[in-house]
Amino acid sequence: MAADRGAIAAWLSGLAGMLVTDALDAVDLANRLSDATALEGQAFAAEALAIMRVIAESVASPSAFDILAVPSFTDADTSAAAMVLGTFGLCVAAPRIAWASRPQARAARVRIVGHGEAALGVVSRAGGAAVDLYRYLSRLIEIAVLIVSEQAANAVPxxxxxxxxxxxxxxxxxxxxxxxxxxxxxxxxxxxxxxxxxxxxxxxxxx
CATH class of the missing domain: 3.10.350 (Membrane-bound Lytic Murein Transglycosylase D; Chain A)
Known part of the structure; x- marks a missing residue:
């Protein structure tokens, strides 16, 4: 999957600018994103996931969760890579939010499931080389859905x-x-x- 590294880095940079409030994290991410485009293949993918984790861990409200959206890219491989990264981010962010109401939590769960199905489809098309990623992502989606479902059950109507x-x-x-x-x-x-x-x-x- 030959994703446009520059486009992915620009998207992550935009998310970081909107969501990362810690000054040290913001500076660190800016430096890492600047260097990331020079990486190749799996090294870039691993760094993009690590950066997305920091961004997702900065999400603390439903409105911030809404910002964590996957854009459409003209290049299919770039869109596919963004879907995997975005799903990873949603799964990390959603359980950290204190959802105020059942509808909010349920809507978050729907987003995770929808993006998760798309992301797993992307990974499955990569074949045997992506088996470990498929297992990891599917388990992450499962855990996020379970946590948010419990939050929805306990949230205020x-x-x-x-x-x-x-x-x-x-x-x-x-x-x-x-x-x-x-x-x-x-x-x-x-x-x-x-x-x-x-x-x-x-x-x-x-x-």
Whole structure:
């Protein structure tokens, strides 16, 4: 699989810029990505996986998990390599997130399963040389799905809230939970762009 190393490195660099908040990690990744394009074959693949691990371990919220997406490349081999890397990242990141609601956790599980099937298809087409990678990735997907499924089972259900009038999120948080400090989580679940004027109908955590 002759993936475009420059394109993969540029994608990883973009993810690192958006997701890696630790200054030392950011500098280290920038240096490693600069050097990675000079690597060949399995050496580049191993370094790309290691870099993706650092990026995925920096994901701490559902919104950050959404950013961890696999782009489309014009080159088929590059797209295939990105799918494997992206699936690896999703599997590392998802279990680390404290999913606030069942729908969020279930949506994460659906992404892992969908990307996982595509990634395993890519690896299986590589034949016997990729047997170890297939086993490793399939086990990683299985564990991630099990963990996120358990999180979904234990997460708080979503309810539909209809107020009839637009109110600030802090007021609604106090009315719903008795805690105005939960306003931001209310905004996140409702996906409201204007915390001071919430929609008159939205989804919220049950408790």
């Amino acid at each position: 979503i309810v539909r809230v209809e107020t009839g009038v637009s109110l600030p999120s802090s007021v609604l948080a106090y009315q719903l939970y008795g805690d105005a400090a939960r306003a931001q989580s209310l905004v996140d679940i409702a996906r409201s762009a204007t915390p001071m004027i919430m929609p008159i109908a939205f989804e919220a955590l049950e408790s």
